[in-house]
Amino acid sequence: MATLREYFKKDQGRSLCIDKETPIQGANGEHLLNVLTRLHVDFESNALYISFYVPHSEKVECPSRVILNSINQILAWKNETYVESGFKGQEASTIKECLFTGRIYIYSEDDVKEENKRYVRGRAAELGQSVKFREQSYADERNRSEKPLAFISHDSRDKESIASPLALQLQKYMCPVWYDEYSLKVGDSLREQIEKGLKECLKCILILTPNYLSNEGWGKKEFDSVFTRELIENEKVILPVWHGVSKKEVYEYSPALADRVAANWNDGVENVARRLKRAVESN
Numbered sequence: 001m002a003t004l005r006e007y008f009k010k011d012q013g014r015s016l017c018i019d020k021e022t023p024i025q026g027a028n029g030e031h032l033l034n035v036l037t038r039l040h041v042d043f044e045s046n047a048l049y050i051s052f053y054v055p056h057s058e059k060v061e062c063p064s065r066v067i068l069n070s071i072n073q074i075l076a077w078k079n080e081t082y083v084e085s086g087f088k089g090q091e092a093s094t095i096k097e098c099l100f101t102g103r104i105y106i107y108s109e110d111d112v113k114e115e116n117k118r119y120v121r122g123r124a125a126e127l128g129q130s131v132k133f134r135e136q137s138y139a140d141e142r143n144r145s146e147k148p149l150a151f152i153s154h155d156s157r158d159k160e161s162i163a164s165p166l167a168l169q170l171q172k173y174m175c176p177v178w179y180d181e182y183s184l185k186v187g188d189s190l191r192e193q194i195e196k197g198l199k200e201c202l203k204c205i206l207i208l209t210p211n212y213l214s215n216e217g218w219g220k221k222e223f224d225s226v227f228t229r230e231l232i233e234n235e236k237v238i239l240p241v242w243h244g245v246s247k248k249e250v251y252e253y254s255p256a257l258a259d260r261v262a263a264n265w266n267d268g269v270e271n272v273a274r275r276l277k278r279a280v281e282s283n
Contacts, residue, residue, distance in 0.1 A: 004139040008036065008053040008107040010171040016041040016095075018077050022052070022070045024063055032059040035067055039077050041095055048098045050074055051105040062116045064106050064133075068123060075100055102129040111135050148178035149280050150239070151201040153222040155211035162207055162243055162265065169273035175280055177205075202237075203280050204229075208262070209243045213253045223254070239279050241265060241272060 018039040024032050036053035050071065054063045078095045104124065106112075112120075112133055124131045150170070154163035167179040178201050204226040206212070230237050240257060242250070243265035251258035263272045 004107055004109060004134070004136060005036075005053055005055075006168065006171065007134070007139055007142060008038075008051065009168055011051070011105075016043070020074075020077070022067060022074070024060055024066055026059075033057045033063055035063060037070075037074060039074055041078075041098055043098070046098050048075065048078065048100045049103040049105075050100075052107065054106060054108040054110070056109040062112065064108060064112055064120050065116055067106070068104075068120065068127075068129075068131075071104075071127075071129070102127075104129055104131045105134060106131060107134045107138075109136070148176045148201050150175065150203045150205050150276065151178040151222075151226075152205045152207065153212075153226070154207040155209060155215045157211040158207055158209050158243070162209065162241075165269050166205075166207070166241070166273060166276075169269050170277060173273055173277050175273075175277045177201075203239050204237050205239045205241060205276060206257075207241050207243065208245050208250060208253075208257075210245060210249075213245060213249060227254070227256075236260075239263070239276055241276070 018041070020037055021034040022037040023034055026032050033055070035055075038051045040049045040051065042048075052064075052067055054067070057063060060066075078098065102124075106120075112135065117133060121131050152163055152167055163179065167177050170177050204222075206223065206226075226237055238257070238260060240250075240260050240262035241264075242262045247258055263275045265272060
C-alpha cells in the first residue's frame with residue numbers, strides 16, 4: 001500500500017518533471033521546512049503545472065499558506081533547464097514554450113483545516129490559479145482501489161539502490177505492488193502481513209543480489225514460502241530480477257531458480273519494470 005508521498009512521486013508519472021526542494025523560512029530567516037516540489041511539463045498540451053509534497057511539521061502551523069509565495073520562482077526553473085520533445089524529422093517543442101495552466105496540487109501529510117484551504121484557494125484564485133488538496137484520505141482511497149498485483153521480495157541492504165526505485169517505477173506503470181515501505185504500518189505484525197502479501201499477490205518479484213543470496217533470514221523465508229506456493233498451485237509465481245549475480249551462484253541457491261528466465265538490472269529500471277508488468281498482466 002502506497003504512502004501519500006509515494007502517490008506524490010508517481011501521480012502524473014508520465015509527464016516530464018523537474019524536481020527540487022522549496023525551503024520555508026521563518027520571519028527571522030530561520031530554516032523551518034523543505035517542501036518537495038515538482039514542475040510538471042506536458043509537451044502534448046504545451047502546459048506546465050506544479051505539485052507540492054508537504055511533510056509533517058511541528059514548526060510551521062500550515063505550510064500550504066506560504067508555499068504559494070514561491071510559484072514565480074518555481075516557474076523560472078524552465079528558463080534554467082533546456083529540454084525539448086519530438087522525434088527526428090518532427091518539429092521539436094521546448095520547455096520554454098510551455099505555459100503555466102495555474103493548476104497546483106498540494107499533497108499534505110497533515111490535514112489542512114477548512115479555513116486554511118479557503119484562504120489558499122482564495123489567494124490562488126486572485127492570481128488565476130487553482131489548488132487541489134490531497135491528504136491522507138486521498139492515499140487511503142487510492143489504496144483501497146489498487147490491490148497489489150506483485151510482491152517484492154528483497155534484502156534490506158538493497159532497498160535504496162534497487163527495491164525502492166523498482167517499486168516506484170512499477171507504480172508509475174500502474175502496476176500496484178506489495179512493498180514493505182508502502183504496505184506496512186506501525187504496529188503491524190511483520191510475519192502476518194508478509195504472509196498475506198505472498199498469498200494474495202498474483203506474482204512474487206525476487207530481487208536476486210549477492211545480499212539476497214546470502215540472507216538466511218526473512219529473504220530465505222519469503223523465498224521458501226513462494227516456492228511452496230508454486231508447488232501447491234502448480235503455477236509460475238516467481239519473477240526473478242538479477243543484479244550482480246551469476247548463473248552458478250543462483251544455481252547454488254536454488255537449481256530450479258537458475259532455470260527461470262530473469263530480468264537483468266543492467267537493462268535499466270524502466271526496462272525491467274516494463275518486462276515485469278507484462279509478466280504480471282499475462283497471468
